[in-house]
Amino acid sequence: MKIFRFDQQVGQKINHYNSNFIMSKVTKLGSEAVIGCMHLEENGVIGFHKAVMPQLLLIVNGEGWVTGKEQTKIQVRAGDAVFWEKGEGHQTMTDTFLTAIVIEAKELKPEEFMPLKEVANR
Template sequence: MFRFDRAEKVVDRFDSVGASATPVAAGEGAVHLTCLSVEPGGTIGAHPAPVAQLFLVIAGEGWVAGADGLRVSVSAGDGVRWEPGEVHTSGSATGLTALAVEGPSLVLSAPGPREPGAVA
């Protein structure tokens, strides 16, 4: 047993504020799993995804935005998929925790429609 929400590393790149990360796992082919914590009022600044990336909100709520800056609300259970090079940012007024899965060999499943209240 171990905790993955340890907020071990402050995220300060890309003008990020109130964000931290805990590396959780890595695999062959440079696949990484990271737990991200965004404090109330915090943001992870705009940056390009270095490789295919999933942002899986596991607690709280906030927003994500692409290069156009248009914010889309997200909450626990929502996932966002970014392609390599896609500029994106995220933040929260109340705080959120997300798992980031990324890697060049990551094959992402096609996202289904977002249906509030739907059971997987």
């Protein structure tokens, strides 16, 4: 057995697209998928950019807001999973803190396993 770390202290500061968060890389599955953990502190932001491939953001701790192609802010919290299609512009932000696992892969089909959540705009 091996035990690895993906906490904030082993991550890398990201500031692309006016972002302010720490990314701890978890693994890469060939050239098909990348998995990481994003740590957003108070007033953290993953700046607006287009998804290079389908992307699933699993909120595991905290709360914040996400946007999609309409750029409407939708509140999210631990237990929510946000999916963006390839090429879809999006952003993630928090006033307090937010920790999320991100999965980027050519073929993601979250609708096969998870029910949709009714959302309210801010």
